[in-house]
Amino acid sequence: TTAAARNNDTLTRHVVYPFANANFLAVNPPICIEGGDGVYVSDGPGAHYLDGQAGLWNVNVGHGRPEIKQAIIEQLDRLSFYSTFGNTTNSPSVALADELCRLAEPEGMVRTFFSSGGSEANEAAIKLAKQYWRLAGQPLRTKIISLRGAYHGVTLGALSAGGVNVYKEQFTPLLPGFFQVETPHVYRNPFTSDPEALGRLCAELLEREIIYQGPDSVAAFMAEPVQGAGGVIVPPANFWPLLREVCDRHGVLLIADEVVTGFGRSGSMFGSRAWGVKPDIMVFAKGINSGYIPLGATLINAKVAAAFQSDDKSQFTPRAFMHGNTYAGHPLACAAAIANLRIVEQEELPANAGKVGAYLLARLKDIQKRHPNMGDVRGKGLMIGIELVADPETKRPFDLAENFGQRIWERCVAKGILIRNLADTFIISPPLTFTTEHADKIADTFDEAISAVE
Numbered sequence: 039t040t041a042a043a044r045n046n047d048t049l050t051r052h053v054v055y056p057f058a059n060a061n062f063l064a065v066n067p068p069i070c071i072e073g074g075d076g077v078y079v080s081d082g083p084g085a086h087y088l089d090g091q092a093g094l095w096n097v098n099v100g101h102g103r104p105e106i107k108q109a110i111i112e113q114l115d116r117l118s119f120y121s122t123f124g125n126t127t128n129s130p131s132v133a134l135a136d137e138l139c140r141l142a143e144p145e146g147m148v149r150t151f152f153s154s155g156g157s158e159a160n161e162a163a164i165k166l167a168k169q170y171w172r173l174a175g176q177p178l179r180t181k182i183i184s185l186r187g188a189y190h191g192v193t194l195g196a197l198s199a200g201g202v203n204v205y206k207e208q209f210t211p212l213l214p215g216f217f218q219v220e221t222p223h224v225y226r227n228p229f230t231s232d233p234e235a236l237g238r239l240c241a242e243l244l245e246r247e248i249i250y251q252g253p254d255s256v257a258a259f260m261a262e263p264v265q266g267a268g269g270v271i272v273p274p275a276n277f278w279p280l281l282r283e284v285c286d287r288h289g290v291l292l293i294a295d296e297v298v299t300g301f302g303r304s305g306s307m308f309g310s311r312a313w314g315v316k317p318d319i320m321v322f323a324k325g326i327n328s329g330y331i332p333l334g335a336t337l338i339n340a341k342v343a344a345a346f347q348s349d350d351k352s353q354f355t356p357r358a359f360m361h362g363n364t365y366a367g368h369p370l371a372c373a374a375a376i377a378n379l380r381i382v383e384q385e386e387l388p389a390n391a392g393k394v395g396a397y398l399l400a401r402l403k404d405i406q407k408r409h410p411n412m413g414d415v416r417g418k419g420l421m422i423g424i425e426l427v428a429d430p431e432t433k434r435p436f437d438l439a440e441n442f443g444q445r446i447w448e449r450c451v452a453k454g455i456l457i458r459n460l461a462d463t464f465i466i467s468p469p470l471t472f473t474t475e476h477a478d479k480i481a482d483t484f485d486e487a488i489s490a491v492e
């Protein structure tokens with residue numbers, strides 16, 4: 039069944055797939071997922087896969103949850119859509135904003151701006167930071183600093199903040215005023231093998247860049263608490279607290295892109311909470327409603343919110359946030375999010391992600407001892423990366439033409455697990471409902487697959 043589904047060229051005839059070479063897909067058609075139940079998905083009757091990627095890091099509560107389906111249906115029966123552009127609103131978006139600010143109260147978040155996904159939510163964060171400085175008075179700060187290896191999305195602002203060149207180079211020139219500094223990549227850096235020293239050094243490099251640019255010109259620094267698409271780069275534990283200190287010293291807003299880490303994936307409710315840091319702006323999408331309907335949210339703390347308030351009561355004062363999408367606060371997406379967040383809390387999924395993630399990481403590190411091509415195994419909670427290398431001594435990557443990762447991936451698929459290979463880094467980011475038995479299935483299958491390909 040699997041082979042039949044994958045050989046069907048109708049899958050590639052009229053679709054432009056994201057980030058995928060059409061010629062490659064003509065030979066390797068995508069697996070067309072037709073059904074989902076819990077931690078399993080299927081591409082037709084009888085062909086099941088354990089979902090080791092949770093869709094795309096996002097189906098955190100698992101597939102087909104009746105609670106979310108019910109919430110969407112009930113909302114659909116009441117109202118499918120109404121605008122939130124201020125002269126009207128809808129109640130699920132209001133209720134969800136309350137819920138998000140309750141969950142992120144320890145971080146000091148007080149207001150929520152809605153959009154339809156991670157890129158849009160980051161775009162809103164960048165524009166909030168820029169307008170904040172217009173409203174906060176002189177000096178006018180406009181620059182945004184971020185990290186190499188960062189993935190903040192594909193819209194032009196979010197892309198300009200990104201730090202992975204392959205996503206950017208086709209679209210240059212990008213927006214001016216965006217700069218990237220070194221990320222603390224423990225496995226691959228020319229500086230030091232001591233994680234704490236590396237965390238300190240990279241925070242210092244950020245500070246040097248802020249000073250070089252002129253602190254009065256830097257609006258915000260943005261980063262993922264754990265870099266995801268960059269290959270699951272877990273920073274040293276001192277890095278985020280030091281980032282907060284550097285930003286505070288120079289009056290720079292700190293934006294945490296929690297699109298992947300939000301709502302439990304890294305083992306804490308939020309990635310920034312795991313590092314003990316309170317950002318000024320927090321960005322969410324993906325796990326906010328486990329992908330049942332597209333949704334993004336950008337939360338701001340009281341300091342940022344205050345700049346958008348004034349005594350002037352006219353509708354379009356310059357203190358209105360001059361941004362918004364038709365689907366901001368879509369009632370079906372927000373109703374799904376409320377049901378989703380209830381599950382996350384009731385089933386204590388952040389704690390489960392921490393426990394099962396630590397178990398899976400330990401199993402993979404054990405397997406790594408027998409496979410020199412597993413250059414690095416790293417992760418936090420249920421976001422885990424396995425970086426394959428041709429030579430463990432020099433850390434030389436495989437020649438892509440060897441398709442080493444692709445061949446491992448094919449064997450994993452044949453054995454019934456779906457994980458993602460980004461070039462030769464495998465990413466494991468399953469639903470947070472995973473058990474240690476599911477983790478064993480992933481670890482054992484990967485072990486078998488790499489043994490065969492080696």
Ligand code: PLP
Pocket residue numbers: 155156157158160189190191192262266267295296297298323324
């Ligand atoms: N930010 C991070 C950290 C992400 O991983 C992603 C997507 O993977 C995005 C932003 C962009 O989100 P979207 O694809 O929903 O636009």
